[in-house]
Amino acid sequence: MMAQILLLLAAAVLLCVSVMLFFRTRKTHDRLDNMIDCAIRGEFQPTRYDESQISRTEQKLAQYLSASVLSRTSLDEDRARIQSLIGDISHQTRTPIANILLYTSLLDEEPLTEEQHALVKQACQQAEKLRFLIDSLVKTSHLETGLVQAHPVTSPLAPMLESLYQTYLPASQDKNIELTVAPTTVSAHFDPKWTTEAVGNLIDNAIKYTPEGGMVQITVQDAPMYCAVCVADSGPGIAETEHAKIFARFYRAPSAAQIPGVGIGLYLTRQILRAQNGYIKVSSAPGKGAVFSAFLPKN
Template identity: 25%
Template structure:
């Protein structure tokens, strides 16, 4: 039988390269617990093989010493059995590194178990004088359950085959039933002990496997929970880092705990870390009370939605922001932090401000149009009525009147037409200014000659109760300067008209010119009613008239037109006035040669 055993072992060794072809290495398709079970069994089986080899070699050594001291034959059946067991264990240890599947490991486990249990059976069969070694079986089964505490069915199968072979061989050897042999040899208690040892070992392995399965299921659930948590954290981090709006979390003391890059960009910082270094968020607010109000709303209501404030960026630029925030509390309801979002609404606020200004301007223009229509209907009705009346008088009485009287009515019509032309020019100037279409038609102007012509035209319509004087400082020779003659005429005509209108009988009006190489100054002084202090702030507004004008006619457009005509030419106008003492208007215009 021994040669046959060695032949079988050699066959197994020769079959070793074929294992990887039948079952490729790896743990593909196995669960985490099965993979762990396979690795555990491989390591523990290696440990058990080494322990068994150490034990067998120590026994072989003791037998060799016994043969040497007692001078007994070197070889007997017991030593041969031990050598066969050692060769079987060595074969298993040699095949173990290439075992990559559960089937390979199961075969090696059975080879290990049966090497320690069935090979002694061969020795007992050859040597009938030997008895059943129950203690060896108990130690073997207990060692297997202790070291290789997985696959309880495999343990049960190995134990059942071993016990069955023992029963079969002993029944055949004694030509009686196995229990009769045991009863005759008084070994029934040992069989019961073996049964309970097998039962306890198998049950222990079964419980250990169930415990490991539960632990792996719990660990797998925990790993999956951690994976889900990491996935959710990555998603949250991606949203946090790539959000267009600023996202923050701040402490109750007013310091940022964490911010995203968008918030740092809104506030003008290069990185979120620079923003979290701020110790007091309220310092960023243009009005610190707005931050206090924001925090009060969040604490009282638990959240604040759409709270708008102005803040300073890092470069001290002022921007508008819209904040949304809520409180974070602990289990005791205490506030531990605030979190929310910030949006830059500066562009929207600027658009709203532009819309508001445009609306106010449109409202003002509508009011001006209404007042202008009322003024025009009044101011134009009287001159037109005068022209119509003079024309009808000439039509009906020209044959009865002498030439001097007809000339008088014709001059009246001419003066009225000039007055209408003056009003229309004023309206055109206002229209050019309000429509923002203000082309300047500059050309060479003789200032001295212009003023002389204007004085003569005004004097021809002036009553004998007023005196108009024209003065110049500097050389009377004209300078070749470039100005808008139409605008300059509007300025001087309106100022002279007001001076004449508001001066009393016998009042004196003076037009003075002072000029040099880069500017010219026109001064119109009268001895009229003057301008009250409370009216000077509104002096150049359209349709505004002083409180002391009484019943004197006027449109309220003269000084507004003067101001706009001066501004169009990048000039300046100043006024000095005292009630009942007169006014002095000074207009300074730049000269372009």
């Protein structure tokens, strides 16, 4: 009988301890949950320090949040300085570059030797390259800092693709490249200005890397949630090991060293698509051309 009583007492004590531990754990959990909610809202303040484990955790969280705020503030200030610097560079170089292009154009009309004309042409090409680089840096900086945002609207893709076809047709004809656009009735949710820039970069690259007599085809693939504007070329192709690298800023594959470019077009295209909840993919292999697909949301 005594053994049963002791067993019942032990069970009661164990139950009481379990209940106390449960409520203590629940209280600690609720306090931690409240700390995290306050931190998310930016309202966290540590309570009175009392040497407990939860109090030490509060102090550490406060120190971490304080350091995070300082780091974020420093990062924002650095971005603002970079944005200001790029803006100043763009403003200060726009007129000199325009003058260089004007003077080289006038000089090219003079009675020069063949070698002199070639040098003038090279100077003009380098000035155009510099202007493109600065313009691309400004656009990229605006997108990255949120200074300029995409404003997507639901629109048919056909007018944009037809406009791009007319824009790049002369460049394709200069290289005897067959440029085609497949008819489409698909609509997507996109910013017309920025998306024209993005797809234009893909077409420009396709023409640039396709040898004379090749083909560049623009098609649209439809799906329930996304549609893809695909630019396929008959160029040299891209090794699989380069697929991820080519979207990095200023990266140029070793095989592209002899082709004019600065390595920022694909990076800018990716940033533009990301700003519209889209993305880009490449399918390619050496000797088999490349297909770049710009995916745009349907709604």
